[in-house]
Amino acid sequence: MLRITRREFLKYCSVTAGALGLSCSTLMKIESALAKDVSNGGIPVIWIAGAACTGCTMSLTNSRFYTTVDDLLINKIDLRYLDTIMSTAGAFVNGVEYSGANAILEAQNIYTNLPYVLVVEGGIPVGSPAGTSGPLNGEFCEIGELVPGDTNATMLNVTRKFASNVNCAAVLAVGTCSSFGGIPGAKGNVTNCRGLLYQGTRADKGALNDPTLGTPISKPVINISGCPPHPDWIVGTIAHILDTLGTGVADYLAGDAQALVNALPPVTSYNRPVDYGYGEYQCNAGPCPWRYNNIGNRASNTNSLAVTPEPDYNRRYPVGDSRALGRNKWTVNDAASGGALGCLGILGCKGRKTKADCSRRRWNSDIAEEYGVNWCVGSRGNCQGCTEPTFPDKVGKFYTFR
């Protein structure tokens, strides 16, 4: 893995800031957060996974644009608990925590003694298997006895305890599962999977704020949705919060609740950070290379930032309007151009309903100062709308035009 120095990183930031539409203040936050070593007041990050496929963790390890993942995990973020990556497991002898290297003891120590940022990956199943006692006990997923003195190891209980703890400085929901329920919460599931604050679009049915699950927890939550989210969205948001909390966490622990709110990045719909990927719909963010049958900015022009065409707003219908789809049929192009260069909306592309900047950022970047290589629609696959709360049941009826 290529390491970059701090000097190189700052150079990359200045080169790409304009291209990515980051405001100057946003950029400075990322710079100062990532330049801050753990020894200089970093805050522990606890990453717990529930009904997850670990895809969000995999996506994080592909981080390249802001910094590489080894630099991020070793030098920048004090990630104390992430069971896919950490070197210690939870160990018990005769039911008592083994006092050597033990991930459970580490998590319990942080829970009791240190302010931390909680990251949740994966949905939270709140339902009860048939034949178990009590309603909604969440026993479809158990992740370990991370809460001191509490043998209830369900994802539901651990998440609620860790989020409501006074030491919890901020909560991040990484991925559509922990934001809205996602795939495990799709129609037909028996586990009753929820996001932290939402079940689909319903704001009062989350695992933290549903009154039927106990006292609602009012801790602010940032949703970094996506299936998986782009690594830049995760890294950018974490860096933003860690940087701001670096000054505000003492105030927060002293009783100033507003210090916590001020640390969070500005959000758009469904608590998604506006500066880190969710500001615009896919058609407009890049803009999409295929809208209006535009043949500029194609995926084959991977790293040529200069060819990005100017948005064309002088059309009869606005971008994303269903009535425009018939005028932008995907087959109208002549064979000489390779054919099939037009808008994919009529084939079921959900980009016009999906807030994400894949069309601008693209994925799988392997050089720090460049955009990614490609994205779903760039390779002529439909956008599946994976950042939206209705994924996968409404926007995700993948081959339906509506």
Added chain:
Amino acid sequence: MATITIDPVNRIEGHLKVVVTVNDTTGVVSDAECTGNLFRGFELIMNRRDPRDAPVICQRI
């Protein structure tokens, strides 16, 4: 006899718990069990869907 429990097992995808009963003088394991601690029910989610959606949903397993 001692019971050794590893929960959670780290560096795997998913959730796993291992319980081993071992004689603490001879070191002989007399019982061992492991538990997958997560159930999502992908088969049930796939019921009554368009078959063309199957690869898109099941890739997230």
